[in-house]
Amino acid sequence: MNRKQITRDQAFHAIETGEFGTDVTASNERVAVLLTQDWCSQFAAMREWVYTLDRNFDLYELVYNLVPWFSEFRSFKEGRWKNGLIPYVRYYRNGKLFAESNYVSQEEFLRNLGF
Numbered sequence: 001m002n003r004k005q006i007t008r009d010q011a012f013h014a015i016e017t018g019e020f021g022t023d024v025t026a027s028n029e030r031v032a033v034l035l036t037q038d039w040c041s042q043f044a045a046m047r048e049w050v051y052t053l054d055r056n057f058d059l060y061e062l063v064y065n066l067v068p069w070f071s072e073f074r075s076f077k078e079g080r081w082k083n084g085l086i087p088y089v090r091y092y093r094n095g096k097l098f099a100e101s102n103y104v105s106q107e108e109f110l111r112n113l114g115f
Contacts (some may be wrong), residue, residue: 001053002028006035006062008069015076019097020060026095030057030113035077036087037065042103043087049106057113 006024013021025031034050036043050059064073078084083100091099091112099112 001051001055002058003051004058004060006033006060008067010060011062011064011067011069011073015072015080018080020090022095024060025092025097028056028058029094030055030115031060031092032057032109032113033060033062033090033092034087035062035064035089038063039065040086046087046103046109050109053106053110055110055113055115 004027006020010020010024019025020033024033034043034046062073064070064077067073077088081088083102085102087103089101089104089109089112090097091101093114098114101108101112104112
């Protein structure tokens with residue numbers, strides 16, 4: 001697993017176009033984008049296992065309450081993607097959105113990635 005942070009430019013690309021760019025979605029055959037806030041207990045539970053996965057995929061993460069553009073990103077996520085829950089995970093295979101979830105078990109997370 002390759003862990004990466006969503007940059008401001010990548011986040012604003014999503015806000016402006018409705019989707020992350022291919023630099024995120026197609027950076028690997030399998031990509032998960034984990035969007036959350038640092039106080040979320042379900043994020044803390046997922047963190048216990050997600051960072052230890054020994055599989056070939058890219059994991060992008062944005063803890064968006066810790067960035068100066070929190071309000072813009074939250075409004076976009078809840079309005080355009082219609083998901084007000086956290087954590088929110090978007091799964092991509094071969095550059096295309098394949099699945100979405102909120103909190104899931106390790107098994108379901110891996111299934112959503114195609115493992």
